[in-house]
Amino acid sequence: QLSRHHYAKICPNVENIVRDAVKKKFHETFVTVPATIRLFFHDCFVRGCDASVLVASTPNNKAEKDHPDNLSLAGDGFDTVIRAKAAVDAVPLCRNKVSCADILTMATRDVISLAGGPYYEVELGRYDGLKSRASDVNGKLPQPGFNLNQLNSLFAANGLTQTDMIALSGAHTVGFSHCNKFNNRIYNFKSHTKVDPTLNDLYASQLKSMCPRNVDPRIAIDMDPTTPRAFDNAYFKNLQKGMGLFTSDQVLFMDPRSKPAVEAFASNSKTFHANFVAAITKLGRVGIKNAQNGNIRSDCSII
Ligand code: HEM
Ligand SMILES: [Ca+2]
Numbered sequence: 510q511l512s513r514h515h516y517a518k519i520c521p522n523v524e525n526i527v528r529d530a531v532k533k534k535f536h537e538t539f540v541t542v543p544a545t546i547r548l549f550f551h552d553c554f555v556r557g558c559d560a561s562v563l564v565a566s567t568p569n570n571k572a573e574k575d576h577p578d579n580l581s582l583a584g585d586g587f588d589t590v591i592r593a594k595a596a597v598d599a600v601p602l603c604r605n606k607v608s609c610a611d612i613l614t615m616a617t618r619d620v621i622s623l624a625g626g627p628y629y630e631v632e633l634g635r636y637d638g639l640k641s642r643a644s645d646v647n648g649k650l651p652q653p654g655f656n657l658n659q660l661n662s663l664f665a666a667n668g669l670t671q672t673d674m675i676a677l678s679g680a681h682t683v684g685f686s687h688c689n690k691f692n693n694r695i696y697n698f699k700s701h702t703k704v705d706p707t708l709n710d711l712y713a714s715q716l717k718s719m720c721p722r723n724v725d726p727r728i729a730i731d732m733d734p735t736t737p738r739a740f741d742n743a744y745f746k747n748l749q750k751g752m753g754l755f756t757s758d759q760v761l762f763m764d765p766r767s768k769p770a771v772e773a774f775a776s777n778s779k780t781f782h783a784n785f786v787a788a789i790t791k792l793g794r795v796g797i798k799n800a801q802n803g804n805i806r807s808d809c810s811i812i
């Protein structure tokens with residue numbers, strides 16, 4: 510029931526309204542880019558793309574956003590959706606007609622293109638979910654220590670192929686990571702090999718200086734050390750040099766099954782863009798709710 514023209518009669522200007530609000534936020538802080546993209550991913554992988562990740566906990570319900578895997582979601586992603594929703598609802602015709610799930614989908618498309626990535630048509634018509642429970646997040650999100658089989662099986666559970674997974678991992682071309690997410694790779698990889706041998710030597714020493722032992726846990730570093738503010742294919746070129754930040758990044762180049770796609774995306778940004786757009790469009794179809802099992806929230810944080 511998703512369509513490119515879902516709001517044509519309901520709120521014909523919705524895409525421009527969202528884009529203007531997102532642009533305004535983008536000019537205030539670049540962080541809106543990675544924060545919004547990751548929020549969309551974490552929404553879609555838990556109960557589908559239904560804005561369940563946006564819901565706030567209540568005294569009777571610990572919501573998804575308070576699960577440990579979601580505590581590092583940056584506030585600027587939530588704020589981007591709140592602002593776009595307010596802009597949509599300021600138009601009388603549109604008030605409470607556009608789902609939070611669709612607003613997050615549009616905002617994600619817009620931040621990607623604002624950061625120099627591809628612009629693509631989005632499919633719309635999602636309803637907002639009626640549940641958000643922290644316990645539902647268990648086992649649904651990939652971990653930075655995952656190997657290729659673990660990555661593939663989690664993405665396959667969401668209808669995504671290995672190629673989709675590799676293209677979507679290219680989102681790590683922007684944004685930040687806290688030191689604890691990869692510390693094991695630079696300090697205690699194995700008892701005799703303290704540093705992960707798949708890490709580039711110079712990069713490993715840079716990571717050690719940015720993330721010394723017992724670093725302040727709030728410290729976050731760029732995931733793409735070369736072009737942290739551009740949504741480009743540098744992520745894949747970094748992998749070729751041993752500069753993938755997580756095991757789950759570097760494994761894409763180390764495993765012979767995924768290496769050819771990394772090489773293709775590294776050598777041709779058009780190929781990366783085309784595969785990324787196809788994959789994020791598929792991601793946007795996961796677990797779509799309808800008027801029977803969903804609704805349209807008036808406040809994205811409250812069911
Ligand atoms: C393939 C498996 C993946 C793993 C294991 C993974 C893991 C992580 C981890 C550990 C962080 C750092 C969080 C922090 O410390 O703050 C991160 C950040 C991020 N991830 Fe992923 N991720 C994966 C796939 C994806 C996908 C598919 C997307 C989107 C399409 C994505 C988008 C992002 C973005 C944009 C950030 C930066 C967030 C920010 O700066 O606020 N990731 N990811
Ligand atoms: Ca969800």
Ligand SMILES: [Ca+2]
Nearest residue numbers: 682733736739
């Ligand atoms: Ca980049």
